[in-house]
Amino acid sequence: MTESLKSPTPIRLRGRSFLAIVLSPELPFSNWLAGLDDLARRSTGFFLGRPIVLDVAGLDLSREALEGLIEELQARNVRIMGIEGARASLLGPGMPPEMRGGRPAGDIEPAEDQAPTEAAAKPPAAAPAAVAAASPASVPQVTTVVPPSPASLLIETPVRSGQSIVFPEGDVTVLGSVASGAEIIAGGSIHIYGALRGRVMAGSVGNPDARIFCRKLEAELLAIDGLYKMADDMDPQLRGQPVQVWLDGDAIKATTLN
Amino acid sequence: MSKVVVVTSGKGGVGKTTSTAALGAALAQTGQNVVVVDFDVGLRNLDLVMGAERRVVYDLINVVQGDAKLAQALIRDKRLETLSLLPASQTRDKDNLTAEGVAKVMGELRKKFDWIICDSPAGIERGATLAMRHADVAVVVTNPEVSSVRDSDRIIGLLDSKTEIAERGGTMEKHLLLTRYDPNRADRGDMLKVDDVLEILSIPLIGIIPESMEVLRASNLGTPVTLSDASCAPAKAYSDAARRLMGETIPMAVPTDRKGLFGKLFGRRAA
Ligand SMILES: Nc1ncnc2c1ncn2[C@@H]1O[C@H](COP(=O)(O)OP(=O)(O)O)[C@@H](O)[C@H]1O
Ligand SMILES: [Mg+2]
Numbered sequence: 083m084t085e086s087l088k089s090p091t092p093i094r095l096r097g098r099s100f101l102a103i104v105l106s107p108e109l110p111f112s113n114w115l116a117g118l119d120d121l122a123r124r125s126t127g128f129f130l131g132r133p134i135v136l137d138v139a140g141l142d143l144s145r146e147a148l149e150g151l152i153e154e155l156q157a158r159n160v161r162i163m164g165i166e167g168a169r170a171s172l173l174g175p176g177m178p179p180e181m182r183g184g185r186p187a188g189d190i191e192p193a194e195d196q197a198p199t200e201a202a203a204k205p206p207a208a209a210p211a212a213v214a215a216a217s218p219a220s221v222p223q224v225t226t227v228v229p230p231s232p233a234s235l236l237i238e239t240p241v242r243s244g245q246s247i248v249f250p251e252g253d254v255t256v257l258g259s260v261a262s263g264a265e266i267i268a269g270g271s272i273h274i275y276g277a278l279r280g281r282v283m284a285g286s287v288g289n290p291d292a293r294i295f296c297r298k299l300e301a302e303l304l305a306i307d308g309l310y311k312m313a314d315d316m317d318p319q320l321r322g323q324p325v326q327v328w329l330d331g332d333a334i335k336a337t338t339l340n
Numbered sequence: 341m342s343k344v345v346v347v348t349s350g351k352g353g354v355g356k357t358t359s360t361a362a363l364g365a366a367l368a369q370t371g372q373n374v375v376v377v378d379f380d381v382g383l384r385n386l387d388l389v390m391g392a393e394r395r396v397v398y399d400l401i402n403v404v405q406g407d408a409k410l411a412q413a414l415i416r417d418k419r420l421e422t423l424s425l426l427p428a429s430q431t432r433d434k435d436n437l438t439a440e441g442v443a444k445v446m447g448e449l450r451k452k453f454d455w456i457i458c459d460s461p462a463g464i465e466r467g468a469t470l471a472m473r474h475a476d477v478a479v480v481v482t483n484p485e486v487s488s489v490r491d492s493d494r495i496i497g498l499l500d501s502k503t504e505i506a507e508r509g510g511t512m513e514k515h516l517l518l519t520r521y522d523p524n525r526a527d528r529g530d531m532l533k534v535d536d537v538l539e540i541l542s543i544p545l546i547g548i549i550p551e552s553m554e555v556l557r558a559s560n561l562g563t564p565v566t567l568s569d570a571s572c573a574p575a576k577a578y579s580d581a582a583r584r585l586m587g588e589t590i591p592m593a594v595p596t597d598r599k600g601l602f603g604k605l606f607g608r609r610a611a
Contacts, residue, residue, distance in 0.1 A: 239500070240542055242493050242494060242496050242497030242500070243490050243491075243493040243494040243497065244464075244494040244497055244498075245497050258542065259540070259542065261490070261493045261540070262490050262493070263490055263493070263494065264493075264497075277539070277540075279540075
């Protein structure tokens with residue numbers, strides 16, 4: 083610390099976006115938590131190592147109730163990175179920081195005359211569900227965060243167990259299969275030309291029009307815009323079939339293709 | 341040009357060590373210079389299956405740490421002079437295996453041998469990733485059951501991302517070796533079918549090794565099955581797989597159990 087304060091070397095601040103999962107609890111919490119337990123039980127490790135944001139907008143909560151909820155989540159190994167939609171009086175020391183936005187992070191420019199540590203400690207003004215992180219380096223430079231990216235991602239190889247493809251910018255197309263234990267999270271639709279055996283989440287940044295297409299349905303989990311279905315909830319008739327999945331209001335609909 | 345082959349699987353007990361010894365011996369029988377390398381630090385087995393456990397003086401970690409020369413650690417097989425073993429350490433911590441150290445040993449082995457066959461530990465941790473790191477070719481050992489197939493799929497993902505070849509932007513040559521295949525259980529539908537495994541893993545098949553008492557007998561004798569009885573079904577299957585590894589085209593048959601079939605017909609008649 084003292085070192086960096088003395089040193090005139092400016093540090094470089096970089097933005098980095100992460101796709102966070104937003105949990106929107108509903109009252110009564112006991113029911114909502116039971117639903118969460120059910121999801122966690124059926125999809126082990128789902129919340130592990132993911133950035134998770136708690137959206138409490140529209141809930142009239144006391145600070146005690148919010149603390150209680152966070153404790154309940156912690157007991158389930160769900161660590162909350164930030165809170166969205168809470169009154170300022172609810173937050174403060176000991177609570178996860180406030181988050182707003184949901185837009186990509188803009189450039190972060192270090193002010194020349196500021197002590198580097200101060201600059202580093204200053205949070206970016208608009209942190210989206212994508213979070214801006216700062217990392218030090220030796221050259222003063224303004225870094226652009228995300229280059230304009232194509233709205234679709236094509237994967238020509240099978241997606242293997244343990245692999246995770248996250249593409250909030252748009253559609254994902256996989257020419258091979260998606261293995262059991264693999265997952266794809268897309269901002270748009272997901273097209274799989276092989277067998278779908280893993281987990282896929284389409285429209286993950288709030289797009290109810292996203293769809294899922296696959297040549298052979300054997301999925302562990304299907305989700306569109308946060309609404310999900312597990313393998314056991316799916317119509318057994320659809321197993322092994324070429325299938326299209328879409329959202330009709332709050333219901334996930336699926337039908338065979340052709 | 342020497343080839344480094346990693347024998348890997350994710351799951352334990354599927355037949356990696358058995359396959360390393362059998363493939364190594366089969367390749368050596370064709371006159372190629374072969375070394376089998378045990379990466380299973382702390383749980384070494386390859387020396388037992390090769391019948392060399394009493395001859396281990398130095399091991400891979402000694403060589404990596406510079407305590408012994410490679411030539412001091414290599415054990416030449418008593419039956420086949422083209423076959424050698426580089427044993428693992430049973431006592432040292434696997435953290436002693438460093439990526440640079442292993443790279444250096446691999447470089448030296450490449451100068452001496454045509455084939456370097458690396459027996460990987462189970463799991464996806466350091467030992468397993470170091471064993472695959474410098475490989476040119478991977479033999480993915482899989483049993484026809486769901487958990488083994490899923491673990492193999494995971495390993496294939498690592499082969500395509502955590503290896504030198506992958507980091508240079510290339511793709512590793514991968515072969516599926518289906519082991520412990522039981523024709524009776526396959527007939528009864530208790531195991532995944534060959535086609536199902538191939539469809540899930542989508543890498544080419546290099547051999548199907550039947551479940552066999554011969555394998556257990558050979559490993560208890562400390563002899564690779566391809567050396568103990570070259571005419572038994574698993575030895576033939578391993579020899580064919582070794583030839584395919586060398587680039588030969590040999591037709592492949594799914595093992596059947598004649599007795600089983602006969603028994604079934606007979607049983608049906610009697611009923
Ligand atoms: N084809 C086979 N038929 C019968 N037993 C086998 C066969 N292949 C392996 N085994 C036995 O299975 C056990 C595990 O094999 P091993 O090669 O040590 O597996 P790994 O190295 O993958 O842990 C050993 O007891 C071995 O003798
Ligand atoms: Mg072993």
